[in-house]
Amino acid sequence: xxxxxxxxxxxxxxxxxxxxxxxxxxxxxxxxxxxxxxxxxxxxxxxxxxxxxxxxxxxxxxxxxxxxxxxxxxxxxxxxxxxxxxxxxxxxxxxxxxxxxxxxxxxxxxxxxxxxxxxxxxxxxxxxxxxxxxxxxxxxxxxxxxxxxxxxxxxxxxxxxxxxxxxxxxxxxxxxxxxxxxxxxxxxxxxxxxxxxxxxxxxxxxxxxxxxxxxxxxxxxxxxxxxxxxxxxxxxxxxxxxxxxxxxxxxxxxxxxxxxxxxxxxxxxxxxxxxxxxxxxxxxxxxxxxxxxxxxxxxxxxxxxxxxxxxxxxxxxxxxxxxxxxxxxxxxxxxxxxxxxxxxxxxxxxxxxxxxxxxxxxxxxxxxxxxxxxxxxxxxxxxxxxxxxxxxxxxxxxxxxxxxxxxxxxxxxxxxxxxxxxxxxxxxxxxxxxxxxxxxxxxxxxxxxxxxxxxxxxxxxxxxxxxxxxxxxxxxxxxxxxxxxxxxxxxxxxxxxxxxxxxxxxxxxxxxxxxxxxxxxxxxxxxxxxxxxxxxxxxxxxxxxxxxxxxxxxxxxxxxxxxxxxxxxxxxxxxxxxxxxxxxxxxxxxxxxxxxxxxxxx
Amino acid sequence: xxxxxxxxxxxxxxxxxxxxxxxxxxxxxxxxxxxxxxxxxxxxxxxxxxxxxxxxxxxxxxxxxxxxxxxxxxxxxxxxxxxxxxxxxxxxxxxxxxxxxxxxxxxxxxxxxxxxxxxxxxxxxxxxxxxxxxxxxxxxxxxxxxxxxxxxxxxxxxxxxxxxxxxxxxxxxx
Numbered sequence: 001x002x003x004x005x006x007x008x009x010x011x012x013x014x015x016x017x018x019x020x021x022x023x024x025x026x027x028x029x030x031x032x033x034x035x036x037x038x039x040x041x042x043x044x045x046x047x048x049x050x051x052x053x054x055x056x057x058x059x060x061x062x063x064x065x066x067x068x069x070x071x072x073x074x075x076x077x078x079x080x081x082x083x084x085x086x087x088x089x090x091x092x093x094x095x096x097x098x099x100x101x102x103x104x105x106x107x108x109x110x111x112x113x114x115x116x117x118x119x120x121x122x123x124x125x126x127x128x129x130x131x132x133x134x135x136x137x138x139x140x141x142x143x144x145x146x147x148x149x150x151x152x153x154x155x156x157x158x159x160x161x162x163x164x165x166x167x168x169x170x171x172x173x174x175x176x177x178x179x180x181x182x183x184x185x186x187x188x189x190x191x192x193x194x195x196x197x198x199x200x201x202x203x204x205x206x207x208x209x210x211x212x213x214x215x216x217x218x219x220x221x222x223x224x225x226x227x228x229x230x231x232x233x234x235x236x237x238x239x240x241x242x243x244x245x246x247x248x249x250x251x252x253x254x255x256x257x258x259x260x261x262x263x264x265x266x267x268x269x270x271x272x273x274x275x276x277x278x279x280x281x282x283x284x285x286x287x288x289x290x291x292x293x294x295x296x297x298x299x300x301x302x303x304x305x306x307x308x309x310x311x312x313x314x315x316x317x318x319x320x321x322x323x324x325x326x327x328x329x330x331x332x333x334x335x336x337x338x339x340x341x342x343x344x345x346x347x348x349x350x351x352x353x354x355x356x357x358x359x360x361x362x363x364x365x366x367x368x369x370x371x372x373x374x375x376x377x378x379x380x381x382x383x384x385x386x387x388x389x390x391x392x393x394x395x396x397x398x399x400x401x402x403x404x405x406x407x408x409x410x411x412x413x414x415x416x417x418x419x420x421x422x423x424x425x426x427x428x429x430x431x432x433x434x435x436x437x438x439x440x441x442x443x444x445x446x447x448x449x450x451x452x453x454x455x456x457x458x459x460x461x462x463x464x465x466x467x468x469x470x471x472x473x474x475x476x477x478x479x480x481x482x483x484x485x486x487x488x489x490x491x492x493x494x495x496x497x498x499x500x501x502x503x504x505x506x507x508x509x510x511x512x513x514x515x516x517x518x519x520x521x522x523x524x525x526x527x528x529x530x531x532x533x534x535x536x537x538x539x540x541x542x543x544x545x546x547x548x549x550x551x552x553x554x555x556x557x558x559x560x561x562x563x564x565x566x567x568x569x570x571x572x573x574x575x576x577x578x579x580x581x582x583x584x585x586x587x588x589x590x591x592x593x594x595x596x597x598x599x600x601x602x
Numbered sequence: 603x604x605x606x607x608x609x610x611x612x613x614x615x616x617x618x619x620x621x622x623x624x625x626x627x628x629x630x631x632x633x634x635x636x637x638x639x640x641x642x643x644x645x646x647x648x649x650x651x652x653x654x655x656x657x658x659x660x661x662x663x664x665x666x667x668x669x670x671x672x673x674x675x676x677x678x679x680x681x682x683x684x685x686x687x688x689x690x691x692x693x694x695x696x697x698x699x700x701x702x703x704x705x706x707x708x709x710x711x712x713x714x715x716x717x718x719x720x721x722x723x724x725x726x727x728x729x730x731x732x733x734x735x736x737x738x739x740x741x742x743x744x745x746x747x748x749x750x751x752x753x754x755x756x757x758x759x760x761x762x763x764x765x766x767x768x769x770x771x772x773x774x775x776x
Contacts, residue, residue: 001655001656002654002655002656003653003654003655003656006653006654006655007653007654009653010650010653010654089705092705092706092708092709093702093703093704093705093706093708093709094708094709095708321689323682323685326681326715326716328674328677329639329673329674329677329716330716331639331680331681331684331714331715331716331717331719332681332685332714332715332716333711333713333714333715334685334688334689334698334713334714334715335702335713336695336698336699336701336702336713337699337702338699338703341699341702341703342703
């Protein structure tokens with residue numbers, strides 16, 4: 001029953017596997033982790049001297065470098081010696097429980113010895129896997145105008161020709177539509193013309209001479225004829241009323257379309273303004289133009305990370321997930337948890353120590369980073385702090401709470417006294433000197449978010465004088481103000497956040513801009529207005545006159561029909577009354593005569 | 603050429619002197635290997651059994667090849683059945699939950715819909731397939747093979763490439 005050769009083969013195979021894994025597990029795992037990290041970071045990730053022990057249940061490495069995708073000769077961050085201590089038994093249940101994860105020597109923005117960029121094929125693979133950017137929605141209401149382009153010399157005439165207006169074509173289209181509609185109504189109203197029927201009835205009625213109707217039979221017949229005619233008139237009236245009602249509905253829609261002409265012209269005007277970079281320099285708009293786009297980009301990126309974390313938290317929480325349609329032979333994994341079970345993934349404590357940019361010493365602790373918080377009854381907490389020579393301090397406190405049905409995230413970030421030298425990502429120019437403070441609060445409950453960001457900077461000096469007149473004016477205003485304070489309020493939903501930014505520069509800068517560029521901008525606006533007016537006025541006038549004329553014509557047709565029907569109905573009513581009166585008289589007379597004759601008999 | 607080799611392999615198995623039980627056992631285990639995703643704990647155990655026990659390997663490989671194709675075609679059915687077994691029967695929920703927290707069993711990927719559906723179908727098929735295969739081998743050897751040899755068509759085939767290949771393989775197997 002037992003195959004001896006088979007047993008021998010198995011023994012040799014097992015020995016070979018043990019031997020190979022003894023020598024190659026660390027390098028294989030190192031390569032796997034580096035590839036996985038590179039696909040997430042978008043640039044090369046390198047791990048040095050990885051040491052993994054299944055029996056000792058630990059994973060260690062001496063150095064980890066994550067390249068900055070935008071600067072391949074710099075590391076986004078790197079770490080010194082790190083150690084992860086696993087628990088053994090959960091591994092046999094397909095669970096990873098990390099009792100402690102220590103990251104030492106954390107540093108940001110360090111130099112690299114080699115280029116850390118990925119090859120084209122590696123980047124392509126990364127684009128498909130980038131989870132954080134998937135489904136990210138831009139914050140609404142952020143000006144997309146590039147500040148440096150404001151006030152740029154532009155040839156309004158040539159740009160307007162390139163831009164092309166949509167209103168004239170839409171007016172023409174509406175004209176054709178109205179023409180078809182009115183032609184249709186002309187046909188319908190002609191088809192329903194009641195005048196021939198009225199004439200026929202009139203002819204019949206004229207033939208009835210009430211004075212010549214001497215007996216009851218003739219009178220009764222005449223009354224029946226008049227009643228039938230009245231019935232026909234009433235029916236016609238009903239048809240005309242229903243037709244008129246239909247026409248009025250169409251007429252209302254025509255009126256609404258005509259009212260849209262104003263919006264079409266307004267849209268063309270706004271589009272031309274945006275193409276010519278002629279923004280609205282109202283006080284409320286300056287903050288958005290200054291900081292809106294960079295702030296929106298960063299906020300959107302962070303929301304993307306939160307969405308990703310939520311997605312995975314949901315995946316591991318569900319016990320009866322929706323049926324998916326996986327690729328053939330892959331299937332769908334169903335997760336089964338008991339309230340006392342251990343989660344599939346759990347880092348109990350993650351210690352972080354190192355230096356951030358600007359030599360800021362960092363200390364941090366992340367607790368309960370877990371796949372299913374309900375199983376351990378605790379939320380994930382983040383606490384990070386740093387300081388430098390009592391000048392600069394950083395604090396980040398946050399929590400990811402998925403214990404309730406509605407997920408909640410809370411963050412508070414303060415960064416005070418930091419050096420702005422060389423910073424240039426938020427303001428439209430590289431800063432030469434200055435210090436800044438940031439206080440950011442973010443609270444997300446379910447789909448609703450509320451955030452406030454206060455930023456203030458003082459003694460700002462820019463590295464250059466500004467590329468154009470507009471930038472020079474901005475830098476001068478900031479330098480003159482000595483301190484800038486910006487407040488951003490972000491609210492709404494994760495899918496559609498809305499931003500509102502105000503700064504102390506809003507009013508003075510608006511005044512300066514209006515003073516300096518007001519005349520020029522106004523001239524351009526007038527030019528655009530005149531151009532649009534020239535292109536649309538004649539067409540618009542023609543359309544409005546046409547609509548009014550044809551509308552009036554149709555209304556008068558309906559009025560004429562109604563008048564004729566009303567007159568005829570009135571005539572018939574009079575005739576009926578006259579016949580009725582004579583009939584009653586005849587009946588009475590007949591009654592009296594009959595009484596007299598009966599009396600004569602006796 | 604592939605089909606000729608394939609048919610030759612089938613004839614070789616059926617006409618070999620191997621016991622019908624061993625052929626049927628190999629065929630049944632090969633069927634399970636083919637119907638469920640290969641890299642799973644239960645398939646690892648089945649492969650170990652095939653190596654250690656004196657079961658016909660050729661019939662196992664033959665069944666694995668056939669049922670892998672069948673599994674690909676029936677994948678949506680396995681997925682639906684697995685989903686139903688894992689989520690649609692409340693009485694089984696306790697067992698699944700117990701197994702999920704049980705060391706080693708949790709590694710078996712039983713909670714995957716295709717694995718669960720495929721394995722359920724395989725186990726159900728095991729009951730008729732083993733005796734049916736055994737009966738078929740016996741019947742073939744006693745009735746079909748002798749009758750086939752008498753057919754004129756077989757005499758014609760004997761002169762063809764197919765027969766040459768068959769003879770070649772038969773010779774190798776001897």
